[in-house]
Amino acid sequence: MANTLFDKIWDAHVVQKVEDGPTQLYIDRLYCHEVTSPQAFAGMRARGLKCFRPERIYCMPDHNTPTHDQDKPIEDPVSKAQVDALAKNAADFGLTHFGMMDKRNGIIHVVGPERGLTLPGMTIVCGDSHTSTHGAMGAVAFGIGTSEVEMVMASQCILQARPKTMRITIDGKLGKGVTAKDVALYMMSKMTTSGATGYFVEYAGEAIRSLTMEGRLTLCNLSIEMGARGGMIAPDEVTFEYIKGREYAPKGADWDKAVAYWKTLKSDEDAVFDKEVRYDAADIQPMITYGTNPGMGMAITAHIPVTEGMSDVEKASFEKSLHYMGFQPGEPLLGKKVDYVFLGACTNGRIEDFRAFASIVKGRKKAENITAWLVPGSWMVDAQIREEGLDKVLEEAGFAIRQPGCSACLAMNDDKIPAGKYAVSTSNRNFEGRQGPGSRTLLASPLTAAAAAVTGVITDPRTLM
Numbered sequence: 001m002a003n004t005l006f007d008k009i010w011d012a013h014v015v016q017k018v019e020d021g022p023t024q025l026y027i028d029r030l031y032c033h034e035v036t037s038p039q040a041f042a043g044m045r046a047r048g049l050k051c052f053r054p055e056r057i058y059c060m061p062d063h064n065t066p067t068h069d070q071d072k073p074i075e076d077p078v079s080k081a082q083v084d085a086l087a088k089n090a091a092d093f094g095l096t097h098f099g100m101m102d103k104r105n106g107i108i109h110v111v112g113p114e115r116g117l118t119l120p121g122m123t124i125v126c127g128d129s130h131t132s133t134h135g136a137m138g139a140v141a142f143g144i145g146t147s148e149v150e151m152v153m154a155s156q157c158i159l160q161a162r163p164k165t166m167r168i169t170i171d172g173k174l175g176k177g178v179t180a181k182d183v184a185l186y187m188m189s190k191m192t193t194s195g196a197t198g199y200f201v202e203y204a205g206e207a208i209r210s211l212t213m214e215g216r217l218t219l220c221n222l223s224i225e226m227g228a229r230g231g232m233i234a235p236d237e238v239t240f241e242y243i244k245g246r247e248y249a250p251k252g253a254d255w256d257k258a259v260a261y262w263k264t265l266k267s268d269e270d271a272v273f274d275k276e277v278r279y280d281a282a283d284i285q286p287m288i289t290y291g292t293n294p295g296m297g298m299a300i301t302a303h304i305p306v307t308e309g310m311s312d313v314e315k316a317s318f319e320k321s322l323h324y325m326g327f328q329p330g331e332p333l334l335g336k337k338v339d340y341v342f343l344g345a346c347t348n349g350r351i352e353d354f355r356a357f358a359s360i361v362k363g364r365k366k367a368e369n370i371t372a373w374l375v376p377g378s379w380m381v382d383a384q385i386r387e388e389g390l391d392k393v394l395e396e397a398g399f400a401i402r403q404p405g406c407s408a409c410l411a412m413n414d415d416k417i418p419a420g421k422y423a424v425s426t427s428n429r430n431f432e433g434r435q436g437p438g439s440r441t442l443l444a445s446p447l448t449a450a451a452a453a454v455t456g457v458i459t460d461p462r463t464l465m
């Protein structure tokens with residue numbers, strides 16, 4: 001029988017099936033961060049359990065870590081308690097822990113792939129919705145709840161209902177200034193934030209194949225914002241090239257064996273998906289969001305939609321959203337003044353994102369009215385930035401690089417956008433208050449963020465390329 005990529009990986013991990021019930025699925029990797037693991041560890045303690053496969057569990061703090069002075073004790077008592085608890089829990093349960101200031105620390109969804117911990121064919125879970133990111137390497141990766149984290153700690157298995165499969169094919173070539181982030185924002189603007197609910201998505205087509213590994217990670221990261229259980233891309237030479245030589249990647253004969261297996265990880269020609277969606281790359285422009293969910297996006301040169309034709313319910317929520325943002329239906333965003341720019345998050349905190357940002361700001365200066373937070377996704381990204389001399393380019397243009405972590409993506413640390421201020425942000429969520437109480441978020445690519453950072457207003461990055 002012809003199988004999809006998802007079927008192949010899922011079926012290889014089934015321990016047992018419950019008749020008319022969920023599947024018991026073996027999990028290759030469990031990632032833990034400080035926010036969603038404390039209750040799971042407490043549950044394990046209360047039941048007197050040890051982790052079943054401690055060597056398959058990797059822990060690191062990322063949400064509560066400050067992005068400055070990480071060598072000093074964390075000032076905020078809540079954040080300090082969370083971060084300290086993870087270190088203690090990892091030590092007590094014999095788990096690998098990349099603590100703050102460890103050169104392997106960073107946002108879990110940036111670190112997994114870059115250390116070679118995330119590999120094709122794996123099942124990967126974490127108590128975090130953006131675990132979908134790892135699917136870019138050809139893995140079945142999805143976010144789980146805290147009680148499920150405990151289940152995996154105890155048994156290295158999880159009970160899961162099998163999701164339906166969807167394939168999204170993007171034909172053709174992406175235009176100038178159009179990045180993986182724009183592809184994701186475009187799809188969401190078409191499908192809405194619930195367009196893929198109940199499905200596990202495989203991305204395919206020429207435009208997807210041509211993405212770098214970083215771009216693929218960005219795209220799969222945003223799968224969850226379309227409601228998908230996860231997103232994935234069949235591994236290919238781009239994937240193998242990215243993984244080769246990384247710290248935890250297979251080496252020598254194990255590498256050859258692994259690649260031979262990974263090459264089988266693709267949907268069969270005649271595999272049938274529960275749903276198929278197609279888009280044309282030529283229709284995708286640099287995108288920006290104007291509302292308070294990631295599906296409220298448009299081409300940067302477009303005008304905010306008008307309410308004609310909307311139902312009363314749609315109109316009410318649309319108007320509430322625009323009121324929060326301080327925008328009017330039908331108006332353009334180009335030229336609007338911005339206060340903050342955030343480059344980072346598990347969406348766009350990788351080396352390629354810093355390269356893209358630097359390519360625009362090179363030889364220009366940060367606009368006076370802009371406060372810019374540039375936050376590498378990990379210490380490895382930080383090291384690459386310096387190795388490539390991008391730090392010099394950024395500094396000459398008036399930007400400073402902060403220390404790794406989730407930062408202003410959800411503002412669990414001090415990096416909060418003040419109420420009423422506008423931030424062009426490379427993160428993945430623009431909900432009310434997401435980047436701080438009253439903050440107004442406009443999601444966009446690193447190129448668009450850079451264009452706003454040097455002009456002080458919303459600017460089409462193509463005009464600066």
Ligand SMILES: CC(C)[C@H](C(=O)O)[C@@H](O)C(=O)O
Nearest residue numbers: 035036063127128129130410
């Ligand atoms: C804190 C965590 C549970 C949350 C998530 O699951 O995604 C966070 O990472 C986010 O991006 O909102």
Ligand code: SF4
Nearest residue numbers: 130345346406409410
């Ligand atoms: S960077 Fe943002 S989206 Fe990613 S894990 Fe951290 S808080 Fe969640």
